[in-house]
Amino acid sequence: MRWSVPRSARFQIVFSVAAIAISTALRFGVDFVLPPGFPFLTYFPAIILTAFFAGPRAGAAVAVATGLVAWSFFIFPAGAPGVSPAATIAMLFFALIAGTDILLIHVMKVALRRMVDAEARSSALAASRSLMFNELQHRVSNNIGTVGSLLRLQERRMTDPKARAALADARARLEVVARLQRRLHDPARQSVDMGEFIRGLAQDTIEAMDAGRRIACLYELEPFVSEPDQAMPLGLVTSELLMNACEHGIPAESEGLIAIRLARLSDRAMVRLAIEDDGRGVPDGFSPGEAGSLGLSIAAQFAHQLGGRLTVRPRPQGGTVAELVFPEAGPAARPAPAAAPQPHETV
Structure with a gap:
């Protein structure tokens, strides 16, 4: 487009004179090798280039x-x-062809200019919508955080242990959802590195549960890329299992270790997420759906949304193993370009 913008009168005059002089010199230069009947051979390119530039x-x-x-x-x-x-007909044809070329070039430049203007308007509109989307998500996250802060204040005023525990659970879930939203709701994000995502989400959940000082986490996370639509329910399952481990698996005021493992299974079509704690464990034959726990019920529902299977069983060394096996996302899922994870990293 920089060559088709309106030019100054000086540029038009200089370019036109140069085009006439060069095309005429070329025509005289090839006159001795051309047969009769080609009087305009070098002039058509000069007309087209001048009309364009x-x-x-x-x-x-x-x-x-x-x-x-x-x-x-x-x-x-x-x-x-x-x-x-014959000479008159040749001149008429020259005038017709030259006029047609000039008209077509003019129409093409006008259409190109309109297309560029339309593209600029579309880009401005897309930028405006992206800004509005970011602002909306920011406000939503802030509002959720505000509600969580209000619940925290109310929790401190409660004297009933059951009511206080219920408010603490609600507040922790709200804080996790707010942080999860900030991580996922990006209009430019088309894929999510699940290993990095779960690591950050686990840290947010432990922090929301005020358990960062007494519970350490060990990560064995194989990176792979998936869609945000799969990351959201997987993140909610992860946060619910972690909250359950912090609240019920490892008693309050006790120290413990939670291991979080994410890896593809051998057939490369299924993914296994395991959250292990060294707490007091669960009895044999434990079923998440029959436990009466709100957190495990929520986790089971989101596991079903993922098309996966959630199991909770005793850990042989003591403690609990919560395992989710779900199908890897469809064509969008692919190995992440990140370097291989460190197999034993404790935080």
């Missing part, structure tokens, strides 16, 4: 000037007999 008016001026030069030197030179019908 200098504008339709300059192109029309070059067409008139080169037509007169061709008429005077190659069609009807001095001393030649009277004007023939």
Whole structure:
């Protein structure tokens, strides 16, 4: 587009004169090798280039000037007999072709300019919508955080242990959802590195449960890329299992270790997420759906949404193993380009 913008009068004059001079010199230079009947051979390129680079008016001026030069030197030179019908027809054809070329170039430049303007408007509209989306998500996250802060204040005022525990659970879930939303709701994000995502989500959950000082986490996370639509329910399952481990698996005021493992299974079509704690464990035959725990019920529902299977069983060394096996996302899922994870990292 930088070559098709309107030009100054000086540029148009210089370009037109140069086009006339160069095309005429070339025509005289090849005159001795051309058979009769090619008076306009070098003039058509000059007209087209001038119309494109200098504008339709300059192109029309070059067409008139080169037509007169061709008429005077190659069609009807001095001393030649009277004007023939063939010469007149040739000039008419030259005028028709030159005018058509100039018109087409003008229409093309106008259409191109309109297309660029429309693209600029579309880009501005997309940027405005992206800004509004980011602002909306920011406000939603802030509102959720505000509600969580209000619940924290109310929790401190409660004297009933059961009511206080219920408010603590609700507040922790709200804080996790707010942080989860900040991590996922990005209009430019088309994929999520699940290993990095779960690591950050686990840290947010432990922090929301005020358990960062007494519970350490060990991560064995195989990175792979998935869609945000899969990351959201997987993140909610992860946070619910972690909250359950912090609240019920490892008693309050006790120290413990939670191991979080994420890896593809051997067939590469299924993924296994395991959350292990060294707490007091669960009895044999434990079923998440029959436990009466709100957190495990929520986790089971989101596991079903993922098309996976959630199991909770005793850990042989003591404690609990919560395992989710779910299908890897469809065509969008692919190995992450990140380097291989450190197999034993404790935080």
